Amino acid sequence: MGFESFIGNSNTVELLRSMMTKQRLPHAILLSGPAGIGKYTLAQMLTKAIFCVNDQKHNAAEFCGECRNCRLIALADDRHAAVERAEEEREKLSRRPREIPLRIQHHADLCLLPPNGPLRHFQIEQARYLKEALTFLPASGRKKVFILPEVERMDEAAANALLKSLEEPPPYALLLLTTASEASLLPTIRSRCVTLWMAPVQRQHVCEFLKRSGVGADQRERELRAALSNGCPGAAQRMDLEHYLSVRESLLALLHAGASRRDFAGLFRHTQNLSREKERLENLLRVLYSLLQDILHIETKANGEPLRNADRPKELLQIARILGPAGAAAATASLSSLERNLRRNVSMQIALEAFAVSLAPLRLSAVRDRH
Secondary structure, three states: OOHHHOOOOHHHHHHHHHHHHOOOOOOEEEEEOOOOOOHHHHHHHHHHHHHOOOHHHHHOOOOOOOOHHHHHHHOOOOHHHHHHHHHHHHHHHOOOHHHOOOOEEEEOOEEEOOOEOOOOEEOHHHHHHHHHHOOOOOOOOOOEEEEEOOOOOEOHHHHHHHHHHHHOOOOOEEEEEEEOOHHHOOHHHHHOOEEEEOOOOOHHHHHHHHHHHOOOOOHHHHHHHHHHOOOOHHHHHHOOHHHHHHHHHHHHHHHHHHHHOOOHHHHHHHHHHHHHOOOOHHHHHHHHHHHHHHHHHHHOOOOOOOOOOOOOHHHHHHHHHHHHHHHHHHHHHOHHHHHHHHHOOOOHHHHHHHHHHOHHHHHHHHHHHHO
């Protein structure tokens, strides 16, 4: 138990430990990296090291995982389960639960302020609570830590309210923010944080992590999970593989039908299925992006990292030949329009069909380029 159990990004881990050892932790740290890479897990580990009562471990910027503080903090290691429990409790307290800022606090000097609600947004009420809570001294005398995961999931009002807490924090405060989309944050928020970037982990290390965690029926499944998650251990572990592959098949059919300008009946059937299941926007875009990325990879004959969807080479090659390099690049760029439509509550079926139909001109362009 300790930082040695963290998978990958050893430079970032050692930098955080060095900051702690030298008592040079900044007032705000932004951990930036793809979803599932371990940003929240690392924030939890750092917090345990700060509050661990095992002096030998604490002085070495480590944690024992067994003392009372470590065990209390570990109650929120599974953030999704902790948020679900907290939301259920909040529902019992009020007829208007959204007016109550969601906070999870198992330790007196540690508070988790996660995105919540149906749309998983960071509430302005949470930002206001943070500003007020910063005025209270830590009970332990060490630090007062606030963890804010997925800070990109806040509107402008909440971001401005958070900015007030970042501008003049007390010396005992430590704000640990995580994001999978650093560019979407206000520049003023980014400028007030020390940003640490976390990169995807080598697939073999993800496979080893999955094996130790007891995830995957066999090595083949673990390798598939590692590839589809793009080297993100948490995403590979939590992935509903059967559902992911089902969504991927529908999107492969959609891409092929749209690019080849045929089998529109099949296209409509697949978009209808995706719409009926109310597939989550983030997952839909993630799968679609991975497919287009592989297609572009094939067309540009890029070297290096192997395909993420390497178990479907035939289908990917067919679509790549239809679209060509320019068409694949344009299709990838047009994902922003699809996301914009879906976020504006345009029918998912209509938005997906419009995206698929828009691939046909790209095919014609690719044919002209080849001649």
